Amino acid sequence: MEAVELRVGFVGAGRMAGGLARGLLRAGKVPASSILASAPSDKNLDAWRESGCRTTHCNLEVLQESTLVFLATKPHVLPGVLQEIRPAVGPHHVVVSLAAGVTLQTLQRLLPAGTKVLRLMPNLPCVVQAGAMVFARGSGAGDGEAALLKSLLSSCGLCEEVPESYINIHTGLSGSGVAYVYLFAEALAEGAVKMGMPGGLASRIAAQTLLGAAKMMLETGEHPAKLRGDVCTPGGTTIHALHQLEKGALRATVMNAVEAATNRACDMAED
Secondary structure, three states: OOHHHOOEEEEOOOHHHHHHHHHHHHOOOOOHHHEEEEOOOOOOHHHHHHOOOEEEOOHHHHHHHOOEEEEOOOOOOHHHHHHHHHHHOOOOOEEEEOOOOOOHHHHHHHOOOOOEEEEEEOOHHHHHOOEEEEEEEOOOOOHHHHHHHHHHHHHHEEEEEOOHHHHHHHHHHHHOHHHHHHHHHHHHHHHHHHOOOOHHHHHHHHHHHHHHHHHHHHHHOOOHHHHHHHHOOOOOHHHHHHHHHHHOOHHHHHHHHHHHHHHHHHHHHHO
C-alpha cells in the first residue's frame, strides 16, 4: 500500500490528532483532500477545514472513506466508538489507536477478528515535525503495516516500533516528558531574568540551548554524561552550577517524575 494511494481518517479531531495530521500535511506525505476527520461537534473541526481536510460528524463515514484509520478519542469513549464502527471495519483497513491505556488485547477483542490494529503513543511536538513516537502491532498487523506507519510518521519526528510493554514507559519519558522540558526551560529563562536579561530574549536562548543539546545527543550518539563532562572545566562556571543542581536532587526528581507518570499510565490501563 503506497502512501500516495492512502486515504487517511481520524476518529476524533482533538489536539493530538490535529498534530499528526499537520505533520503529515507539512511533509507532503498525504494531500489534505485525502484526510477525513470526525468529531461530535464543529468545535475541533474548523481548524481541519481551514487546512483543507474533509470533516464529518459520522464516525462510520470515516471507515467507509479511509483505509488508514487513527482512533484519537479519549480512552473512556473508545469502547463505545469501537462498538459503533466494528460493522464497518474490513480486511483492507489499518486501524491505529492513540488512546492512552487501551491495550492491544482490548482493541483486538472489540474489533473483528484479524483486524490489522496497531497502538501508537505520540507526543505533542509531532505538530512541528519533531515528535517522539512509539508503536506496537497487534497479531493481525504484519511487517507491511508496521513499515507503512513508520514511513508516514517519520515525517512527524522519531518513530520506533517497540514491545507494547514500553508504551507506558514512553508516556512517562516522552509523552509527559515534554512538560518536564518546558518546566526546565522556564526555570533556565527565569534564572537569566533574575540576573538582568529581558524575558523574551532569555526564553529564546533557553529554547535554542535545549534544541542544540538535543541535536548533539542525536547526531553524536554520545552518552549525555560524556557530553555534560565535555562542558565542564576544572573550577569553572558549569561545575559550580551542576553542584547546585545535584544539591537540589534534579536527577532523582526527574527519575521520580518518569516513574510516577509511567505508573499512572499503567493504572489507567487497569481502570
